[in-house]
Amino acid sequence: MIAKTLLVGDRYYNWLVMDKQPFDYQELKIWQAEDNQKELIVDVFDRSTITPNMVHKMVESGLNNAWATRWRWLSGEEPIRGYYSLEEERALAGQVSQRMKKRVPSIERAGEMTQLRTLEEYLEMPLPTMFQQLYLYVSDGDFGPDYGFFPLLEDTKERFSVWTVYQDMREADMQEYDWEWPDHLIPFLHWGTNIYSCIDCQSLEGSVWVLDTNLKETRKHWKECVWKHTETLYEWMKIWLDADDYGRALWLDMYRKKGLIG
Numbered sequence: 001m002i003a004k005t006l007l008v009g010d011r012y013y014n015w016l017v018m019d020k021q022p023f024d025y026q027e028l029k030i031w032q033a034e035d036n037q038k039e040l041i042v043d044v045f046d047r048s049t050i051t052p053n054m055v056h057k058m059v060e061s062g063l064n065n066a067w068a069t070r071w072r073w074l075s076g077e078e079p080i081r082g083y084y085s086l087e088e089e090r091a092l093a094g095q096v097s098q099r100m101k102k103r104v105p106s107i108e109r110a111g112e113m114t115q116l117r118t119l120e121e122y123l124e125m126p127l128p129t130m131f132q133q134l135y136l137y138v139s140d141g142d143f144g145p146d147y148g149f150f151p152l153l154e155d156t157k158e159r160f161s162v163w164t165v166y167q168d169m170r171e172a173d174m175q176e177y178d179w180e181w182p183d184h185l186i187p188f189l190h191w192g193t194n195i196y197s198c199i200d201c202q203s204l205e206g207s208v209w210v211l212d213t214n215l216k217e218t219r220k221h222w223k224e225c226v227w228k229h230t231e232t233l234y235e236w237m238k239i240w241l242d243a244d245d246y247g248r249a250l251w252l253d254m255y256r257k258k259g260l261i262g
Contacts (some may be wrong), residue, residue, distance in 0.1 A: 008059045015055050042071045083205045089130045093137040102139040115152045128206030130233040145240050145247025206233035210254050
């Protein structure tokens, strides 16, 4: 592949586009011709948006942000700073695969991607990429701490699916006038006794929230039962990977964030 060159101000910048599979996205690399230490990596989800004008904007973003390396360009006209690249997310999914001794065979990956796209159609919103990577490279649920992640669409004898639990949340009758589950919070793991971890599909990196209905008190709003645990699913998985298989560290961290334990 041959890099292209663009003049911004009085300096030249090189840029190169690389396809990444199995995701339908491209990685755009931009670097200063005279100093390749100054570079940007941009995950782009629509190749048609990669134009000289877009590269010019990315160079300006680099100049204004001390060349912070990782960015994402979605469907808008402005770049978004990313916590982690898709490559870093994939590497973390690989660590989970090794920990669980589970791996989606490459021949089955297209089918798993179809399930992810179907779930997105049902939800009418995109799923965070870290969430997708786990299902593409580990398994369709049954991994992670405690009872493990739900399967995406099909209930099993051991656990309900993401779609089933999400629908139940939306339709739940807590016998309280103020119950209303946010559309963008998707339950993915049950800790038992009506405690769930949920991923926020409005968050690019997939922030993780907790629902503990046991905390619902008379005359208090149900939202008292819901709080943010981590800013990203990546961070949530790292806490688990760095500790015990059962997720005790995650559990303690959840309630520490809520202020219920010291």
